[in-house]
Amino acid sequence: MTPGSARISRRALLAAGVGTAAAPLLGACGGVSTNGAGDDENAVVLMSNQFSPVEEKQRFEKILSDRVTGERVAFNQIDPGVFSSTFQAQVDSGNVRISAVGALHGDLAPHASRLIDLDDVLAALGDRGFDADLTDLAKLGGDATKYIPWMQASYVLAVHKKALQWLPSGTDVQQMTYDQLLSWMTAARAGNGGTPVFGIPAGVKGLYHRFFQGFLLPSFTGGQITTFRSPEAVTAWQYMKELWAQSAPASTTYDNMQEPLQRGEVLVGFDHVARLVAAPRDNPGDWMMVPAPSGPKGLGYMLVLAGLGIPRGAPQQAPAKDVIKQLTGPQVQLDVLRQNAFFPVTNAKIPADLPAEVAMAEAAVRQQRQAPNAILSLPPVGLGARDGEVAQLFKNCFKEICLDGKPIPQVLDAQAGQLNRIMDELKVPCWQPDPAAAACRAA
């Protein structure tokens, strides 16, 4: 090395050193606000794991700034994976920065003890017309209201009309049975040159377990937990194995169905409404949404419920209560429906001028709910932090039966063992559609 190059590098080094040393000064205030409310101390921080797609988030922020008066809301969208730990860390340390949380029933359930009672808020909202099913769920298994229902959704089938050409004659796509769905998908695959046209969201973040918990199993067995390893459940999983044989293998990488549907990888898909609506958005004329099929026991369907709660020790409790009241107002409820495809939990009247994709989703969900043989499934009640593990047991059944090809009764027995171990620890009563027995477990 020549002395010259050493001198140059020393000078350059000095410059680099000064540059990096200046950096901490830049952040002397400990960082800049990124929540859209600036450093407004009085803003109500609403932490939520909903509306994470960037456009949904932007639209909801617009709704908040247009419709909520009196308070400034900082909508803090957080990754679903860290929602729970952030919430827990804040409340347990007694240094709470969030004033309200908005999340799914299952996400709030583990934190019942960290939420304040909202009976006063619910009482003040008598004119909203909340369904008793919903306000019962909002007690999280206790006596007091822990959250206020915010919005609801369900799961349906999206169908590209191209797939209708293979629909066996005599099948009404609006009122299918599971057997008819299977015959249709088998015919469609044959007609499509051997490429399957049906998909389920069986990716890591996909919600396919809800298909088993809330649709397939209730339709075949009439229950979810108590009938976990009944002979009817064996039939249901046998059916699932046959349906899976006619489904796109790439399903195991789908986190939502709207993208593979949009790309045309599959033509028929089952998913959460909010994860389907983008598919028909550009060409609604090519698409339809239909209710889930029915099985021997009826048409099982699952309700999805999101709620708004206030953490213990929240800095802005009174303003947060006011924000929650405003978010259940008819205008906000309908704005959310129109723009982000989550349905009102109140008696807000559904207008006629909905966007085409939202209208078709609304019709399918309504038909599902009003079907004479409908079997309502609630999301698990009272499982708390074990909710995810119970969901995983259903996913394990799918993996071992459909992907690994293991014998069905053996898999169901093994998973029922795990299920009962969890249920015996929790000792909670069953929820719909299972009968409310003293202790809920797989027979």
Add this chain to the structure above:
Amino acid sequence: MRAQRLWVQAACVAISLFMGVPIYLITLAALSSRESLNDFPLSLLPTHPSGETMSTFLRSTGILGGLVNSLTVGLSTVALSLAVGLPAGYALARYAFRGRDAYQLSLLLTRALPIVVLSVPLAKVFLTTGLYDTAYAVTLLHTALALPTTVLISAAIFVGVPREQEEAAMIFGASPMAAFGRVVVPQALPGIAASAIFTFVLSWNEVLGASILTLNRRTLPAQVLATLGESPLAFRFAGGLALVLPALVFIAVVRRYLLNMWGTPLR
């Protein structure tokens, strides 16, 4: 000899293609219209250029604040981890002290534990000490994550710096600090530059810890990467590209220190 040169050129081009094509595809997808990403077969040329997804992405809340926070955290992390890590690297290279292996091992273990397991207890500590939701908290975590690379890489480089030169400087009256700064550091510059790159890039791309330790003052990746997973494909590409660019600028700047010792810089 001629044929050998050609082989070298061909191999370089082949590797550049392997490394470069995915970057090209991200850029292509980020700047294409949403509809064209649903076509099959996909076009490998920019046939449907559109800046729509990129501009929607850049307009979302908190992008500018997140950028400032990320730069603050990234540069502070580089400064802090060099300040804490270089002396330690020097000690590892020069002194065969007892507990040296145990020390190296314990350093490495910070990287061997998934960040969630570390971040959640840390969040509680930071909440009680008032550091939660500040750039300081994230800087501290990222420095802890970057220390193993900084210490070990600089140690490996310091080993190669002849001890005699340093001793010579001290004989001529330089203090140990001055000898270190004037003789050792310039020769170890490539290693320091390499660890600075790793540190900055680590901090720039780290999502999980940053999103557990902050709420209203997020870094850019914590602000957007977390939401990208659920956004439509086109936005994920736009976000992916937007996040890469600042890191590329940083690497371009530091690159010359890394290639310092081959006399004239590479062109």
Add this chain to the structure above:
Amino acid sequence: MAAGPARRALPLILPSLLFMTALFLLPLITGVAQAFRGPDGLTTGYLRRMVDDPYFWQAARNTALLIVVLIPLQFALALAMALLLRERPRLAGLHFYIWVIPLAISDLAAGLVWLSIFTDRGYLNSVLDAAGISPYAWLSFQHPATMFLAVVIAELWRATSLVFVIVVAGMQGVPRDYDEAAAVFGASYWQRVRHVLLPQLRPSLQVALILRTILALEAFAVAQALTGRNFPLLVGETYQWYTALQNPNVATAVALVVLLLSVVAAVGYLRLMRHGPEPGR
């Protein structure tokens, strides 16, 4: 060195020790306790839960397989890249820059771009289609071989730069004189690489090996993006238990397995280092 190396080293390493104690050791202790402490005192229930999980053994096997296949490939490629650059090809600066770019790409973006290449209607199948070859389902769970291959290629792309940069940084300190002297005495190119260059690169290679192995044990985002949970890895399982299953106890148990593997790897490498001859000066 005789005059108390520990006493001289201590002030230099003390700041980093304090740092690690505050930011790593204390949270680690509270965190790790979770794996063994149940509602009624100490328990092995979480460990049993972990090994009973149908994904656990598969994840352990995949993690080992990936590391054994990936790391030698990565070192071979990184060394080749560094040697090529040493030949000062035309546009070397540009090549260098392109080879370092993957460092700047986050796991998430890397997974995204490789997914867009390998997915059923992705770029690779588009090219095959244009060439008249029928598309292939690379990532299907029915084709574990191509699924694994895709993960290896994507990881090779994403993380070879790290090894490359460490090797290049180390190569800067190797004086050219030795190499030229060996050439004068008629040593062939490969003899010079093997007997002159590689011994001098030893410290850098060892550091790269340790770091890369430990970071490879930590990587899962790319594999998860490409294969979902069809190719589970241990760290991916930790996150799964933590976030989706909301069971930090089992998550910590899995994390401890990762930690244990890392300790074994690191101790093994450090042993190897000490037994080798002193690196040349």
